[in-house]
Amino acid sequence: MLLQVNHLQKIFQTRFSKEKTIALQDVSFSVENGEYIAIMGESGSGKTTLLNTLATLDKPTSGSVILNGQDVTKIKENKLAEFRRTHLGFIFQDFNLLDTLSVRDNIFLPLVLGREKVRVMEQRLEALAPKLNITDLLNKQPFELSGGQKQRVAIARALITEPELVLADEPTAALDFKNSEGLLSLLEEVNDTGQTILMVTHSAIAASHAKRVLFIKDGRIFHQLYRVHRETADFMQEVSMTMTNLLGTEVR
Amino acid sequence: MFYVKLASRNIRQSISNFLPFGLSSMVMFIMNLMIATILFSPSLKKLQGSGSFALLLGLGFIVLSIFATIFMIYSYRFLLKRRTKEFGLYNILGLKKRHIVRISILELLMMFVATVIAGTLLGIILAKFFYLILIRLLGESYFDLAWSPLAVGIVTVIFACIYLLLAIISSLSISRQSSLELLKNASKGEKEPKSRGLLALLGIVSLGIGYYLAVTVTSPLDALTKFFIAVLFVIFGTLLFYLSFTIWLLKRQKKNKAYYYQPKHFITVSSMLYRMKQNAVGLANITILVTMTFVTLATTVGLYSSINGFLDDYFVRNTIININTTQQRATSFIDQVAEENGIPLKHKISYEMSNSMIGAMQNGKFENKQKLASLTAVNFMTAKTYETLTGNTVHLRDHEAIVFPAVGSFKESSVQFGQYTFNIKDKINRIRNFPSISLTASNWLILIVNSKAQIQPVLEAASKAAGSHAAPLSMETTISADVTREDAKKLNHVLSEYRVDGLKPIQRIDEGKEQALSGPAPSVISYDEMHKQFLSFAGGFLFIGLVLGFTFILGTALIIYYKQISEGEQDKRSFEILQEVGLSGAEVRQTIRSQVLLVFFLPIVVAVVHFGFAFIMIQKLISLFGTTRLGLLLLTSIGTIAVVACIYYLIYKQTSRAYFQIVER
Ligand SMILES: Nc1ncnc2c1ncn2[C@@H]1O[C@H](COP(=O)(O)OP(=O)(O)OP(=O)(O)O)[C@@H](O)[C@H]1O
Numbered sequence A: 001m002l003l004q005v006n007h008l009q010k011i012f013q014t015r016f017s018k019e020k021t022i023a024l025q026d027v028s029f030s031v032e033n034g035e036y037i038a039i040m041g042e043s044g045s046g047k048t049t050l051l052n053t054l055a056t057l058d059k060p061t062s063g064s065v066i067l068n069g070q071d072v073t074k075i076k077e078n079k080l081a082e083f084r085r086t087h088l089g090f091i092f093q094d095f096n097l098l099d100t101l102s103v104r105d106n107i108f109l110p111l112v113l114g115r116e117k118v119r120v121m122e123q124r125l126e127a128l129a130p131k132l133n134i135t136d137l138l139n140k141q142p143f144e145l146s147g148g149q150k151q152r153v154a155i156a157r158a159l160i161t162e163p164e165l166v167l168a169d170e171p172t173a174a175l176d177f178k179n180s181e182g183l184l185s186l187l188e189e190v191n192d193t194g195q196t197i198l199m200v201t202h203s204a205i206a207a208s209h210a211k212r213v214l215f216i217k218d219g220r221i222f223h224q225l226y227r228v229h230r231e232t233a234d235f236m237q238e239v240s241m242t243m244t245n246l247l248g249t250e251v252r
Numbered sequence B: 001m002f003y004v005k006l007a008s009r010n011i012r013q014s015i016s017n018f019l020p021f022g023l024s025s026m027v028m029f030i031m032n033l034m035i036a037t038i039l040f041s042p043s044l045k046k047l048q049g050s051g052s053f054a055l056l057l058g059l060g061f062i063v064l065s066i067f068a069t070i071f072m073i074y075s076y077r078f079l080l081k082r083r084t085k086e087f088g089l090y091n092i093l094g095l096k097k098r099h100i101v102r103i104s105i106l107e108l109l110m111m112f113v114a115t116v117i118a119g120t121l122l123g124i125i126l127a128k129f130f131y132l133i134l135i136r137l138l139g140e141s142y143f144d145l146a147w148s149p150l151a152v153g154i155v156t157v158i159f160a161c162i163y164l165l166l167a168i169i170s171s172l173s174i175s176r177q178s179s180l181e182l183l184k185n186a187s188k189g190e191k192e193p194k195s196r197g198l199l200a201l202l203g204i205v206s207l208g209i210g211y212y213l214a215v216t217v218t219s220p221l222d223a224l225t226k227f228f229i230a231v232l233f234v235i236f237g238t239l240l241f242y243l244s245f246t247i248w249l250l251k252r253q254k255k256n257k258a259y260y261y262q263p264k265h266f267i268t269v270s271s272m273l274y275r276m277k278q279n280a281v282g283l284a285n286i287t288i289l290v291t292m293t294f295v296t297l298a299t300t301v302g303l304y305s306s307i308n309g310f311l312d313d314y315f316v317r318n319t320i321i322n323i324n325t326t327q328q329r330a331t332s333f334i335d336q337v338a339e340e341n342g343i344p345l346k347h348k349i350s351y352e353m354s355n356s357m358i359g360a361m362q363n364g365k366f367e368n369k370q371k372l373a374s375l376t377a378v379n380f381m382t383a384k385t386y387e388t389l390t391g392n393t394v395h396l397r398d399h400e401a402i403v404f405p406a407v408g409s410f411k412e413s414s415v416q417f418g419q420y421t422f423n424i425k426d427k428i429n430r431i432r433n434f435p436s437i438s439l440t441a442s443n444w445l446i447l448i449v450n451s452k453a454q455i456q457p458v459l460e461a462a463s464k465a466a467g468s469h470a471a472p473l474s475m476e477t478t479i480s481a482d483v484t485r486e487d488a489k490k491l492n493h494v495l496s497e498y499r500v501d502g503l504k505p506i507q508r509i510d511e512g513k514e515q516a517l518s519g520p521a522p523s524v525i526s527y528d529e530m531h532k533q534f535l536s537f538a539g540g541f542l543f544i545g546l547v548l549g550f551t552f553i554l555g556t557a558l559i560i561y562y563k564q565i566s567e568g569e570q571d572k573r574s575f576e577i578l579q580e581v582g583l584s585g586a587e588v589r590q591t592i593r594s595q596v597l598l599v600f601f602l603p604i605v606v607a608v609v610h611f612g613f614a615f616i617m618i619q620k621l622i623s624l625f626g627t628t629r630l631g632l633l634l635l636t637s638i639g640t641i642a643v644v645a646c647i648y649y650l651i652y653k654q655t656s657r658a659y660f661q662i663v664e665r
């Protein structure tokens, strides 16, 4: 087992008001090596909060997150950045590429921060770039790229550290339909090579590319679906239905 | 009315945007008003040497007005840039551009009124305070400064013009942009700058020319004329240097993979490179301002602190009398006058020299030309006079001379006056009981020759060349003695009634008679008198220097502040991303610090280098008033630099705090 999430709870309390927001309550699930999981829920259901907790960007109020036998919620503040760099890969909704760096250097960034040798960085990129179809983009600046290209670069940056777990927060939200499709199949391919991916989304289309979908509402996980060997389109129907029926909301 | 409300609400709401602009507007107004108040105050006329001081103040006022204009435009453009988004929103929400322009002009009008009212009040109070400093610097005790409506009026008009200019800039920039452009964020992607070899070369050449001009000045007057040309070259060169050379350097660092791909260098080099174009202008501005502060303060402080040295060099005794005749006639005449008036002349020293021949000295050849760069005054002295002055015996043949370059230098082995040539037997660097500086701006050369027989033909030839209307050159005598202040005054008064012209009989002016007077009156100058004059001049200079220096530092502070704020906003997102990708908080701080430090040190280092070259000129400029003591000047310069650098550092610390606050939240 790669990841084990136990009874996670997150309560937000703003400094000025006494009002509490329970963003996560008693969330438990586990992830096997090589899985591709989508977490689905409507806006405000706690998806980003969950992902941030897994990503060690946020500390839970209670509960634990065990990655490869290590409780990430117990890692000391000054070791967190290094932990993220070595064990996790991130793909963000708005790409989060640095304008100041070229595409190549953006991909190198986590390795540079980890003081990796230049030779190793170049070897890894050489292997990775053709898979993501970004070989021609390497010498450009981020602002010269389209949204889809940017997200592919972001994936390259997430993968180059060879992380145990890739976390993605609505990676297709800023893309048009065609680019979304391309990106989702790309993530599937990446997953086929054995990479574990955990993706948060509110789009049924995006979720249907995953092998398993967890549904979250009001901070609780209350349902999950397995794709097994179905086509994406079939699976999407079921995901969509589940959302409509169980959550009482209309989704695309 | 609606627009007035909107405009005043804007100012109140985005006070953090308006504050730096309002502050710079106010400070510039106050500085200008202060100088103007002192300049137009009737009490100025009661000061010693008020004429030259008023001229200085006037010059300072002009420099300050120009600086204020440039600076206000800079501030305002910054303000406008930060508000484009807001204006864009108005535009989308249905305000016509015409109306937006009206709002921005109304805002300007309010700022203007606020500046004038607050600036006048503060300015008048501060003017009194600064006047007190001025009085102390001038060594006077007189204090009375009335506020002058004329000064307020003039400064208000100047600022009205500046604000009018700002209004034009504002309406142009708003109407030029489309509403979408207005709405879009100011920062769009920028291609990594190319390192342009040609620009780099031009920058280096330009700096080289500026530096070369500074290094090769030959005389004080030369320095004065070349100074401004050198300044222009250096300003231009600095800008090009930052634009090209630093980009080239950073690109080279980037190419070196082993260096570049280290966490610290990686982020610093790439973000500096990314920002270099906009950075270059900012850095050049800061560098030039810091250099200006250095130069202004070092020159004026150096001049002020050198006064005593100058006078000690010039006054062998506390009073110096100059008489246009031979030593024999002069001493007996003065002795007689002194005795008649009961004035004791203590520790008397007297010597005679030829009248000054003024012309161009080039490659050991003296020509009757008024060429500013090599203008030299030459005086001949006989070997006998030299021996009595110093006690050293010298043996000179007829065509030999000993040279003493009191001001300037002399390297040739012979000196030629028309058909007469003297071989230089020896070069000395001082003469006992003889001044080592002159009170004129030109170079000064003393030639010691065997006897008057060698001097006479040269003087005659020179007189002939000068034409018949000029007085023929002959010998003059200088008598130095220690005399009490009252006696010196009395002596001056008595001697002013005489006229001495070479070997002609000495005449005394008689009120009742028609007289054909010829020749000048003997001149008496005393240490005290001279000291007062110098002090009023140098003190006025120092005052202007302090005011300008203070304003420049303030300008620097504001520019750095703007730079930090705008960069903080740009970097905020970058540092968030970096932290998500795996840069720890401590590493972020470290990176920011090293980045900030580099930007802090670069202008100071470049400014110090600029100043190093300017120093040579400053030294020459100050020697306009006498030989500078290199050690003293160096000391005051280093002191000034240290003080300015400390202030600069404080400014940087304060403004980086603003940067940290933006980036970390
Ligand atoms: N920093 C915070 N302080 C207080 N409350 C917060 C904070 N962050 C999130 N919340 C609250 O926690 C709940 C879950 O938020 P979260 O951002 O996880 O939702 P989400 O599922 O990602 O929504 P979306 O699909 O819109 O991104 C919301 O009610 C939100 O208001």
Ligand SMILES: [Mg+2]
Pocket: A047, A048, A049
């Ligand atoms: Mg979210």
